[in-house]
Amino acid sequence: xxxxxxxxxxxAGLAGGLALPALFPLVLASSAFAQGDALPSWNDGPSxxxxxxxxxxxxxxxxxxxxxxxxxxxxxxxxxxxWTEQPxxxxxxxxxDRIKAMAGRHPEWRTQEPFRSVLADDHTALAAxxxxxxxxxxxxSHSGLSTEQFRAIVLDWIATARHPRxxxxxxxxxxxxxxxxxxxxxxxxxxxxxxxxxxxEFMRPWxxxxxxxxxxxxxxxxxxxxxxxxxxxxxxxxxxxxxxFIDDGPGKPVGINHFIGRRPVFAFGNSDGxxxxxxxxxxxxxARVMGLVQHTHAVRxxxxxxxxxxxxxxxxxxxxxxxxxxVVDMKNDWKVIYPFELK
Amino acid sequence: xxxxxxxxxxxAGLAGGLALPALFPLVLASSAFAQGDALPSWNDGPSxxxxxxxxxxxxxxxxxxxxxxxxxxxxxxxxxxxWTEQPxxxxxxxxxDRIKAMAGRHPEWRTQEPFRSVLADDHTALAAxxxxxxxxxxxxSHSGLSTEQFRAIVLDWIATARHPRxxxxxxxxxxxxxxxxxxxxxxxxxxxxxxxxxxxEFMRPWxxxxxxxxxxxxxxxxxxxxxxxxxxxxxxxxxxxxxxFIDDGPGKPVGINHFIGRRPVFAFGNSDGxxxxxxxxxxxxxARVMGLVQHTHAVRxxxxxxxxxxxxxxxxxxxxxxxxxxVVDMKNDWKVIYPFELK
Numbered sequence: 108x109x110x111x112x113x114x115x116x117x118x119a120g121l122a123g124g125l126a127l128p129a130l131f132p133l134v135l136a137s138s139a140f141a142q143g144d145a146l147p148s149w150n151d152g153p154s155x156x157x158x159x160x161x162x163x164x165x166x167x168x169x170x171x172x173x174x175x176x177x178x179x180x181x182x183x184x185x186x187x188x189x190w191t192e193q194p195x196x197x198x199x200x201x202x203x204d205r206i207k208a209m210a211g212r213h214p215e216w217r218t219q220e221p222f223r224s225v226l227a228d229d230h231t232a233l234a235a236x237x238x239x240x241x242x243x244x245x246x247x248s249h250s251g252l253s254t255e256q257f258r259a260i261v262l263d264w265i266a267t268a269r270h271p272r273x274x275x276x277x278x279x280x281x282x283x284x285x286x287x288x289x290x291x292x293x294x295x296x297x298x299x300x301x302x303x304x305x306x307x308e309f310m311r312p313w314x315x316x317x318x319x320x321x322x323x324x325x326x327x328x329x330x331x332x333x334x335x336x337x338x339x340x341x342x343x344x345x346x347x348x349x350x351x352f353i354d355d356g357p358g359k360p361v362g363i364n365h366f367i368g369r370r371p372v373f374a375f376g377n378s379d380g381x382x383x384x385x386x387x388x389x390x391x392x393x394a395r396v397m398g399l400v401q402h403t404h405a406v407r408x409x410x411x412x413x414x415x416x417x418x419x420x421x422x423x424x425x426x427x428x429x430x431x432x433x434v435v436d437m438k439n440d441w442k443v444i445y446p447f448e449l450k
Numbered sequence: 451x452x453x454x455x456x457x458x459x460x461x462a463g464l465a466g467g468l469a470l471p472a473l474f475p476l477v478l479a480s481s482a483f484a485q486g487d488a489l490p491s492w493n494d495g496p497s498x499x500x501x502x503x504x505x506x507x508x509x510x511x512x513x514x515x516x517x518x519x520x521x522x523x524x525x526x527x528x529x530x531x532x533w534t535e536q537p538x539x540x541x542x543x544x545x546x547d548r549i550k551a552m553a554g555r556h557p558e559w560r561t562q563e564p565f566r567s568v569l570a571d572d573h574t575a576l577a578a579x580x581x582x583x584x585x586x587x588x589x590x591s592h593s594g595l596s597t598e599q600f601r602a603i604v605l606d607w608i609a610t611a612r613h614p615r616x617x618x619x620x621x622x623x624x625x626x627x628x629x630x631x632x633x634x635x636x637x638x639x640x641x642x643x644x645x646x647x648x649x650x651e652f653m654r655p656w657x658x659x660x661x662x663x664x665x666x667x668x669x670x671x672x673x674x675x676x677x678x679x680x681x682x683x684x685x686x687x688x689x690x691x692x693x694x695f696i697d698d699g700p701g702k703p704v705g706i707n708h709f710i711g712r713r714p715v716f717a718f719g720n721s722d723g724x725x726x727x728x729x730x731x732x733x734x735x736x737a738r739v740m741g742l743v744q745h746t747h748a749v750r751x752x753x754x755x756x757x758x759x760x761x762x763x764x765x766x767x768x769x770x771x772x773x774x775x776x777v778v779d780m781k782n783d784w785k786v787i788y789p790f791e792l793k
Contacts, residue, residue, distance in 0.1 A: 177664055254707055298666070311711040321520055322711030323641070323666075332707060334700035334726055342729050344707050357677035364597055364675060364687050366709060368654040368665030383677055386685050 145291045148284040148442050154398070154435045158288065161396045165372065166295045172394040174372055176296045181373035182326075182363060182384060183285070185303035185310065187418045188377045188400050189318060191280040193409040194271070195417055198309045199241065201264050205248035222247070242350065245306075249330060250348035254308060257346055261312045275447070278317045282400075283449065284441045285375075289318055297373065302326045302363055304355035304380055308346070326366040328354045355380045360387035375400065382423035385432065398433035399423060407444045408437060488634045491627040491785050497741070497776045498783065501631065504739045508715065509638045515737035517715055519639045524716035525669075525706060525727065526628070528646035528653065530761045531720045531743050532661060534623040536752040537614070538760060541652045542584065544607050548591035565590070585693065588649075592673060593691035597651060600689055604655045618790070621660045625743075626792065627784045628718075632661055640716065645669045645706055647698035647723055651689070669709040671697045698723045703730035718743065725766035728775065741776035742766060750787045751780060 149155040164172040165179070186192035206216070206225045216222035221240035224232040233240060249257065270277055289299050301320055303310060307329050311322035331349040336342050354362040360383050363371065374381075374388040377400040385397040402411040402418065413421050427434055435441070443449060492498040507515040508522070529535035549559070549568045559565030564583035567575040576583060592600065613620055632642050644663055646653060650672050654665035674692040679685050697705040703726050706714065717724075717731040720743040728740040745754040745761065756764050770777055778784070786792060 177658065180666075307708070307711065315520065323523075323709065325711065329708060332704050334703050334730070336729070342703065342726065342733050344703060344730075360677050360685065360687060361675050365650070365672060366666065368650065368668065383685065386679070387677070387687075390685050 146284065146287050148287055150440055150442055152440055154433045154440050157433050158396060158398075161373070161394055162291065162295050165394050174393065178369065178372065179292075179295070179297040180300065180367060180369050180371040181292050181297045182300045182302040182367075182371040182388070183289070183374070184359075184376040184378075184381045184384070185301050185305055185327075186377075187402065188375055188381070189281055189285050189289075189301070190277070191270075191408060192418055193402075193411075196305070197277045198305050199245075200268070200277075201261070201309065202241075202245045202248040204264060204268060205260070206244060209248065246330070246348040246350070249306065249308075250346045252346050253343040254332065254346060255343070257308055258312045261309055265313050278313060279447055280445060281317060282441070283443050283446045286318070286446065288375075289320070292373065293319065298324065300324045300326055300363075300367060300371075302354065302359050302374075302384060304328055304353065304358075306330070326354060326362045328352055328358075357383045359384035363387065372396075374398070376423070377402065378418045378420050379423045382426060385423065386426070389430065389432075396433060397427070397430075398435060399427050400435045400437060403436050403438040404441075404444060407448075410438075489627065489630050491630055493783055493785055495783055497778045500776050501739060501741075504716070504737055505634065505638050508737050517736065521712065521715065522635075522638070522640040523643065523710060523712050523714040524635050524640045525643045525645040525710075525714040525731070526632070526717070527702075527719040527721075527724045527727070528644050528648055528670075529720075530745065531718055531724070532624055532628050532632075532644070533620070534613075534751060535760055536745075536754075539648070540620045541648050542588075543611070543620075544604070544652065545584075545588045545591040547607060547611060548603070549587060552591065589673070589691040589693070592649065592651075593689045595689050596686040597675065597689060598686070600651055601655045604652055608656050621656060622790055623788060624660060625784070626786050626789045629661065629789065631718075632663070635716065636662065641667065643667045643669060643706075643710060643714075645697065645702055645717075645727060647671055647696065647701075649673070669697060669705045671695055671701075700726045702727035706730065715739075717741070719766070720745065721761045721763050722766045723762075725769060728766065729769070732773065732775075739776060740770070740773075741778060742770050743778045744780060746779050746781040747784075747787060750791075753781075 145159065146155055164170055165174040167173060183189055186196050190197070203225050206222060210216055210226055213222070216226060221233060221236045221243050224236065225244060252260070265276065265278055268277060269275060270280055273280060292299055299320055301310060301314060301318070301324065303326070305327050307325060307327040310327055311325050314320045314325050315322065329351045331347040331351045332344045333347055334342060335345050352358065352362065359381065363384065370391045371388045372391065372393070372395045374384050375398040376384060381399070388395055389397050399420065401420065402409050404410060411418055411420065413419070413424065426432070437444065488502065489498055507513055508517040510516060526532055529539050533540070546568050549565060553559055553569055556565070559569060564576060564579045564586050567579065568587060595603070608619065608621055611620060612618060613623055616623060635642055642663055644653060644657060644661070644667065646669070648670050650668060650670040653670055654668050657663045657668050658665065672694045674690040674694045675687045676690055677685060678688050695701065695705070699722070702724065706727065713734045714731045715734065715736070715738045717727055718741040719728060724742070731738055732740050742763065744763065745752050747753060754761055754763065756762070756767065769775070780787065
């Protein structure tokens with residue numbers, strides 16, 4: 108099956124901005140969406156129908172559920188919702204790779220935890236060090252650099268690192284059905300945002316190319332950054348080894364309010380870390396979609412245990428069932444997982 | 451002199467989004483900008499010419515200075531750059547009004563500083579309490595509320611409060627030449643941002659209506675906000691009495707990096723608090739504009755002393771002169787100050 112990525116379509120360029128009532132129907136009529144299946148990688152089913160129904164109702168002028176263009180805010184978790192998050196968050200892989208790359212300048216790390224475990228690839232010992240150990244790894248690997256140096260390192264890693272199972276760049280492991288959904292929402296003048304526990308400066312260098320989501324529409328965790336005027340009169344922003352904000356769980360609605368300042372009408376996640384974002388979205392008035400991706404495809408992606416340490420889906424699952432949120436079963440609702448399956 | 455506000459023009463609606471190369475020339479050709487003076491409230495002079503020249507050079511396809519649409523980021527300080535800031539920051543007036551409105555529930559404030567001075571309109575005593583006193587006033591007046599309650603209070607104040615000298619709503623005191631500049635930049639697909647020392651949640655309720663700048667393009671100072679699930683199952687975000695981030699001075703480039711994640715190519719301020727934002731903008735490669743508004747019109751606005759406690763322009767002025775940044779002399783460069791002068 109060969110299909111053009113919708114992200115490359117001209118209609119994707121209409122995100123943001125205010126209404127252009129006279130122009131817009133023309134653009135839509137000439138777009139791919141008006142001519143066929145707007146979500147070709149999605150099987151017909153309740154999830155696909157509820158999404159298409161929502162878009163139709165909220166964007167039809169004069170309808171009861173119509174949403175003004177500036178209020179068309181759609182938020183997506185990243186890890187496990189837009190791209191794969193197994194066997195561990197890709198930003199953690201990046202941090203471990205960074206520690207190894209930096210080890211030559213830190214001989215003391217050979218005996219100092221959590222670095223010893225990282226350098227020895229001792230994942231059992233590392234897991235035993237818990238969240239504190241992981242935050243130390245991330246802090247050490249993400250600080251002492253200017254924002255521009257860090258960006259270059261991220262872009263280099265994204266270009267060269269390979270996923271251990273799929274042997275492909277991590278950015279190949281984005282979900283084709285979600286790329287189609289992002290493009291469809293933008294064609295109907297929704298502004299698409301990432302709202303991720305991942306770091307702002309780990310995601311922003313590549314989200315525009317990969318998802319069509321520009322850096323200013325990426326909400327995420329952050330470390331403290333400091334303005335420094337160098338002796339040569341050139342200012343830099345230096346990344347410090349101090350956590351500033353964790354955009355996860357109850358932090359997600361806080362992050363949405365902080366960065367966007369509006370309540371979304373559409374939100375998708377895949378784990379308990381997305382529960383409060385979905386609750387915050389649900390609590391607004393009018394039509395809205397709250398959705399969860401359920402990882403059920405052991406062959407083509409991963410099938411998670413509900414208690415999976417990465418992507419645990421327990422409390423949010425109960426609430427989704429109780430409140431009839433959209434649950435996307437990857438195996439049954441999606442025809443393909445990754446864009447490379449189309450080639 | 452009667453002139454339609456450019457903010458109402460259809461071309462203003464094109465902000466954001468990616469390039470639409472085929473459509474865009476048509477839109478521009480039909481806009482007001484192509485047919486006459488794009489900045490009608492600006493006198494001809496070096497500032498106006500440098501702005502128009504920059505826009506022409508950066509948006510002409512194939513030119514050496516062309517800037518891709520996603521990189522067209524323009525940042526504006528608010529107080530003293532987009533609207534008046536005398537005799538004191540309007541958010542401070544709002545905070546003082548709030549303290550008075552809340553005083554009935556706080557009998558202890560009659561003897562407790564800084565509240566005693568606020569309630570007695572004792573501005574001398576208040577000034578003597580310094581920045582700490584003012585932060586206490588802002589913290590007390592901006593916390594203990596949900597974000598939605600606070601938004602309603604801001605909108606009510608904006609609708610009813612009157613400036614002591616002009617006897618008009620504070621939002622009438624925006625600068626007509628800057629409204630024209632914002633609209634012109636947006637017509638050429640620049641994304642316009644506010645980058646202000648003011649509070650996010652004080653500005654966002656009205657910036658879209660007044661400036662055409664949506665909440666997600668407002669960068670500002672913030673207090674800590676907390677997600678709370680109420681007993682009735684409805685979540686709220688509560689504003690706490692704790693400063694989170696001050697978007698001023700060296701905080702401005704930090705805020706730009708945090709919220710936008712790109713370096714601006716165009717930035718305007720009016721005081722020393724904008725110096726680092728202008729330095730950060732200047733340090734990028736390629737064509738760019740750094741500008742300062744100088745308050746010189748004692749009759750129609752205010753003429754500041756360089757050491758003015760509000761809007762001090764001392765170090766940034768020296769740097770502007772040395773580095774040949776655009777300096778807009780309000781009296782000589784602008785034909786009108788406020789939109790109501792056109793009616």
